Amino acid sequence: MNISFTQLRALQAIHTHESITKAAKMLNMTQPAVSMQLKNLQEQFDVPLTEIIGKKIHITEFGQEMVGMADRIFAEMDQIEQRMLELKGLLAGKIRISAVSTGKYIIPYLVADFLKIHPHVEVSLEVSNRYKVLSHLEENSTDLALVSLSPEDLDLENIILAENHWHLASSPEHASHYQQKIEKGEWHKIPFILREKGSGTRVMMEKFFQDRDIHIQSKMELATNEAVKQAVMAGLGISLLSIYSMSKEVKEGRIKLLPLKGIPLKAEWKLIWLKQKKHPPAVKAFIRWISENKEKVFNDHFEKV
Known part of the structure; x- marks a missing residue:
């Protein structure tokens, strides 16, 4: 054979x-x-x-x-x-990370410097919505997960990385029109672009408006933050977006943030993992490195939000 x-x-x-x-x-x-x-x-x-x-x-x-x-x-x-x-004194192995959609703007910076120090470590990254990310964590098909909204039904350990802020976003051309509708309470006249069900952003948006008994009109439902952002810039409506996904466009004037009491919504970026999970050396080293270097990573690569 x-x-x-x-x-x-x-x-x-x-x-x-x-x-x-x-x-x-x-x-x-x-x-x-x-x-x-x-x-x-x-x-x-x-x-x-x-x-x-x-x-x-x-x-x-x-x-x-x-x-x-x-x-x-x-x-x-x-x-x-x-x-x-290991016998040569080098760290090796594989780290499996699942990240929510907005996390794709952050994860590369979290792993880049670590991999420079440990070039023999392999990182496998999957980006999905919150529901799928947490499912992978629960099924033990990922080592670590990057989320903003932690589940309450899992026994987890976590590292808090930074604040995450969500703003109402509009195209500059329509911002004044939408702002007038908001101030008049005419929410039903504003087209909203939503993330799909299972998304953490969708959860936060629905809770915010339900708590205030505000009924919104869904114009379309999209599966990624990037798609939502492009739809907003195209003038198709407004949406709730993490500042991490649109900071460049806001700075360049391609997206306008709409002021509203209670906005921005705030949560925390967290790296989470199952408490009982026994991690291999590479994952342990990455967790330790993130704990020691998270402030530097965010200060070097992201503006204060």
Whole structure:
């Protein structure tokens, strides 16, 4: 039997994407090359690894077992590499971080200097809405999460990083018009651009207006802060946005902040993790580094909000 790592990587990628085309893109290979790797692997077994159902390629039960074995093999290889680096006095390993949508403006600065010190550490980052980020944390599919609104039903540890402020944002061309409607209490005449359900920004916006018995008109619902910001600048309506996602546009005059009593809404950026989780050395080192350097990171890269 002559099984190569490349063949196993191809099987893993096909299992993940149920598509040879997408697997090839993931592996930075051509589609024929991935097909050949799968063919060479299959030739070593009498039992099929894959099957075609509809237009998708699926992994058989035996193929699933092979994927599990491949996962364990590569995990062991990673541990060997990590141990070799440790013996040389170098930190290695993988840190999995999930961040809420606005967190994509912050996370690169939190990890950049750390990775300069520890170049053998790998960081895996997934950006999603608050609901999905917390689900990943609860399912233990991420080590750390960057959020502004912490859940109350999970036993967590956290590092408070900085304040996060949300403002009502408008295009400059429509700001005066919307401000007049706000002052007259004519909220139903103002088109609002909302984040999707499950977003922390959506939670904060809904609570703010419900507490004040204000009924707003939803113009559209978008899945990312970036999409909301672009819609605001296009003059499609107003929205609640974190200052971290639009500070550049505000400074350049492309977004106007609308004054309103109770705004900005305030929360705190937090790096959170499950209290009972046993972290590998790389994650422990990152938590320690963030604790010691968070003020410097925010002072160096972000204006006071």
